[in-house]
Structures are given as C-alpha cells and as structure tokens.
Amino acid sequence: MTELTKTLELKLVDPNTHKRQKLLETQDAYQQALQAAFAAGCDTQSAANDVVVEYDLSGYAKNALKQYVPQLCGNSYDADELHDNHPVRFTNEGLQLDHQPQNAIEWYVKIPHHEDYHLWIPARTNPEQREWLEALDADDAEMGESRLFERDGTWYLHITVTRDVEDQSEASADERTPPDESGEPCLAGLDRTPIGVDIGEASLVTVCHRDGSGSPVRPRLWADDGKAVRRLRKTYFTAKRRLQQRGSERIAESYGDSLWDQIDDVFHRVTREVVEYAESVENPVLVLEDLTYIRENMDYGEYMNRRLHGWGFAKLHAQIRYKATEKRIPVETVNPRNTSKACHACGEHGSRPRQATFRCSNDDCWLGEYQADVNGAINIADRYRSGESHRRSDRSSRQKAGDDDSATDGASLTGPQDSHADAGTQQETRGTYAS
Structure with missing residues (x-):
C-alpha cells in the first residue's frame, strides 16, 4: 500500500x-x-x-x-x-x-x-x-x-x-482491464458475469449470480449483520429520546456518534466481503439498484420511513463502489422497480408472507417459495443482463424540492441542518457536474 x-x-x-x-x-x-x-x-x-x-x-x-x-x-x-x-x-x-x-x-x-x-x-x-x-x-x-x-x-x-x-504492482497487467473514457473498466469484448447486490433491512446485503447454464449459484446473505445494525439503531433512537427528555443533548450526540462508529465498522467489513465475493467470480460486474428510484419510491409511513431512510443505503453503495474500483471490478446500476416483487423464474408478481420469504403467484411456476432477498438479487443481476444499466456519469435525475438546500436525511443517523432555520431558494434540477 x-x-x-x-x-x-x-x-x-x-x-x-x-x-x-x-x-x-x-x-x-x-x-x-x-x-x-x-x-x-x-x-x-x-x-x-x-x-x-x-x-x-x-x-x-x-x-x-x-x-x-x-x-x-x-x-x-x-x-x-x-x-x-x-x-x-x-x-x-x-x-x-x-x-x-x-x-x-x-x-x-x-x-x-x-x-x-x-x-x-x-x-x-x-x-x-x-x-x-x-x-x-x-x-x-x-x-x-x-x-x-x-x-x-x-x-x-x-x-x-x-x-x-493499493500499489499497482500488486496486480498484474493481465488481471486488469483498461478503463474507458469515463474511468470505468472497459467491458468491450468481455463476457461479464452480473452479480446482483440487494441491500435491505432483514439481510444487510445479499449477493447472487447465475452460472453458465442460467442457474442461480452461490447466494450469500449478511443477515446477522442486518440484525446487528437494526439493534444498534434501535438502541440509538431509544437512548436519544430519553436523553433529550432529560435535556442531555450533548450526551445524546456523543452516544449517537459512538453507535454510528459501530455500524460503520459493520458496513466496512460487509462491503469488503462483497468485493471479495466478486473477485471469486470470473469477469464480474457488481450490479446495484439506482438510489434515485429507491428514495423516491419510499413512503411507508413515519415509522418505516425513518428506519429505511436512515438505513445507510448511500453509504453501503459508496463503499461497494470505491472498493470495487480499487480492485478493477466494474459497478453498474439498474432501476430497482419490482425487483423485490417479481419472480426470478417466471417474472410474475408474488407476495412476501414473511420478511425473508417470496411466494410466486403463478401456480404453474416451479419456484413456489424462495428466499426473498436472493430472489431480489437475481432480479437485479438479470435486469443488467437484459441490457439495462445506468452509468452514474450519464444519469440525470430530478432533485426533490425541500425547505432549503441543506442535505436530507438518509446517509447518516440524523439529517444535517443549518444551525439557524433558512427557508432559502429551492435547488433546481441540474445535470451532474453542470456549471
């Protein structure tokens, strides 16, 4: 290094x-x-x-x-x-x-x-x-x-x-793929293996890909880590509320920082293991869900919104992307619409009788019930395989209007705000790196 x-x-x-x-x-x-x-x-x-x-x-x-x-x-x-x-x-x-x-x-x-x-x-x-x-x-x-x-x-x-x-000498020239003009490894001439990455609450991260015959293989779930993060976040919100009621704002903030450090340690280890999983697959491409659509479609009531918007999607995405880039593994994104609702075997919509279970509604489908997060990961990989992908440098999305131009809740345990309320001019929709 x-x-x-x-x-x-x-x-x-x-x-x-x-x-x-x-x-x-x-x-x-x-x-x-x-x-x-x-x-x-x-x-x-x-x-x-x-x-x-x-x-x-x-x-x-x-x-x-x-x-x-x-x-x-x-x-x-x-x-x-x-x-x-x-x-x-x-x-x-x-x-x-x-x-x-x-x-x-x-x-x-x-x-x-x-x-x-x-x-x-x-x-x-x-x-x-x-x-x-x-x-x-x-x-x-x-x-x-x-x-x-x-x-x-x-x-x-x-x-x-x-x-x-990482020193460039640590990886041989044969192991590297030259980048294209966007700085991403070039995919031309390579038969990439899409690895679907599903980020959720039950299983923090789930990955899976298909083998040469099209069969899903080697699914891996970080379910225990999902439980650990849920427990830490619940502890944070409970303790913060009690400390605030006692007027101990500074202690609440310090306690929150300590818990977030523990969550961040989990994130770093899990995302490192995701990239190691990709390294074990021939010609991999990690496929993530485009956060543009994830956040816009989240509206499950005040309690669930707080849990999901603070879950750490953005931080997990960022860590996977830059750690994969260090290993010369390309990362692409796809629209996540219905990836958790569709059956990866027949495409019909199904239901989730339990958090971790997907049930196909098609009586003629062989699938029946399947692990829900693995089903989602396969659908994410399949969406890339079908030809859909969004280069981050090419994506243009609509920014939601807010009360001001401070950051919104999501990437951290608490949403940052200006020290004094500022009902400033709302930000217009802008393309990436626009002047």
Whole structure:
C-alpha cells in the first residue's frame, strides 16, 4: 500500500443570498485576523492566538490561522507582505461532507461560519475525483486542511485528503482491464458475469449470480449483520429520546456518534466481503439498484420511513463502489422497480408472507417459495443482463424540492441542518457536474 495525498476540488452551488452573505462575513473576518496577526509579527501559535481570538470566526479557522501565521512570519515562508485574497483555511475537523446520491446534486458540505453557526451548501465535484470523495465519506481516507475562496462570484472549496492506495504492482497487467473514457473498466469484448447486490433491512446485503447454464449459484446473505445494525439503531433512537427528555443533548450526540462508529465498522467489513465475493467470480460486474428510484419510491409511513431512510443505503453503495474500483471490478446500476416483487423464474408478481420469504403467484411456476432477498438479487443481476444499466456519469435525475438546500436525511443517523432555520431558494434540477 502507498499513502497518497490529493487536493479535492468542490464548487459551491449557487448559495442563496443569506448564505452568500455569511460566506462573505467569514472571508472578511478571516482576512482581518490574518492581516492583524501578520502585522503583529506573530511567529508562535501562542502569539497568533492572542490576536485572532478576538475575531468572529469558528475555532477551526482560528486554529488554522494559529498554524499558518507563524509560517508566514519566518518559520517557513518568511513573507515580506500579504496579498489580499488569501483563502479561508480550516483545520481538518472543520468541514463535514454528506452524500445524497439520489439527488441531482449529490454532495453537500458543512462550512463553519462561527462557533455556533454552520452552513450546509450543495457542491459540484470533479468527476475524476469521485473515488476519493467516496473513500472520504466512508472514513477510508483522512481529511486534512481545507480552503474556501471566491473567484468571479463563484465559491470553491479545496480539501486535502490522504489515503492508502493499493500499489499497482500488486496486480498484474493481465488481471486488469483498461478503463474507458469515463474511468470505468472497459467491458468491450468481455463476457461479464452480473452479480446482483440487494441491500435491505432483514439481510444487510445479499449477493447472487447465475452460472453458465442460467442457474442461480452461490447466494450469500449478511443477515446477522442486518440484525446487528437494526439493534444498534434501535438502541440509538431509544437512548436519544430519553436523553433529550432529560435535556442531555450533548450526551445524546456523543452516544449517537459512538453507535454510528459501530455500524460503520459493520458496513466496512460487509462491503469488503462483497468485493471479495466478486473477485471469486470470473469477469464480474457488481450490479446495484439506482438510489434515485429507491428514495423516491419510499413512503411507508413515519415509522418505516425513518428506519429505511436512515438505513445507510448511500453509504453501503459508496463503499461497494470505491472498493470495487480499487480492485478493477466494474459497478453498474439498474432501476430497482419490482425487483423485490417479481419472480426470478417466471417474472410474475408474488407476495412476501414473511420478511425473508417470496411466494410466486403463478401456480404453474416451479419456484413456489424462495428466499426473498436472493430472489431480489437475481432480479437485479438479470435486469443488467437484459441490457439495462445506468452509468452514474450519464444519469440525470430530478432533485426533490425541500425547505432549503441543506442535505436530507438518509446517509447518516440524523439529517444535517443549518444551525439557524433558512427557508432559502429551492435547488433546481441540474445535470451532474453542470456549471
């Protein structure tokens, strides 16, 4: 493994008037603090702290200044003067990313304004850096310093990210498939074996594929892990409610972070094992359900919506995609419509008398009853085999309108919101990486 560092580029998407004003306030306060600390010749962090502590900035910006100004004043750069357009720097704890792949704008970033005020703003990303962003979102990469700046009326973020990357020499040239222009391994000339990946609540993940004769083979279910995650999430919601009733908001938040870390450990292990399963299949292609359709079709009442929208579909998808990419295994998506309702043997719709059981309604079908999640995984693979697939770089989807442009619930245990209510301009439908 080799440790690599890359600067990720994000373009903030049309902040509304309120958020643009807050960004300008942050920029102005940062420039004033930087100029004052530089003019005072602060060559130690302690000296810089005495100056910047008075300014209306978040602790993340102040800490970045305390590290940066001593470098300017002789330790590293020995600068004679400052230009007036330095980017606003934040230490590595300052920013937070949220991934919403069901939206036309997939990524949201939380930018600190001052100690008790943060802004959630949607952002466009460089498509070539998608794998790095997904690794960062899945906690398999480490965020370093970030820089916020404005150019010609548009706001940008540059984020330094470090991660371990598998050495190219570890895989022989014969084992790799050259990528096409989109960066995905090229499928031309290869007889790919579609592996259906069904993500659910009963079984966290289920995979299955067909052999050369068309028979489903080697299904694998991570049902025990589904139970473990359900138990942790139930514990979280119960404990959070009780702690909030006692006024212990900070303890509730800390407790939630601890439980999510445990859930994330399960996600990482399971998605790694999914990719290992794919490696054992000749010429595999992992086939996932397109989250665009999954989220739009979820409406099962308040209780079930809370469970399903917080289940972690987006995080599991992201981890599978980037881990598969590291192993040069292609990933495609298909419309999930009726994959859990149709019989993989005859195509007729059936029922689920129990969570884990699918019953075909066709009396002439040999199937009868079948494991429901395996049936769904086979249908997902078959949908790709029939010729349907959606390249993520080509997909254009409608973003649901919300009360503001903060991220929506789904990729995390609790939905992030701006610190102050902001009924801003609703985001328009936009194509991926549109200007």
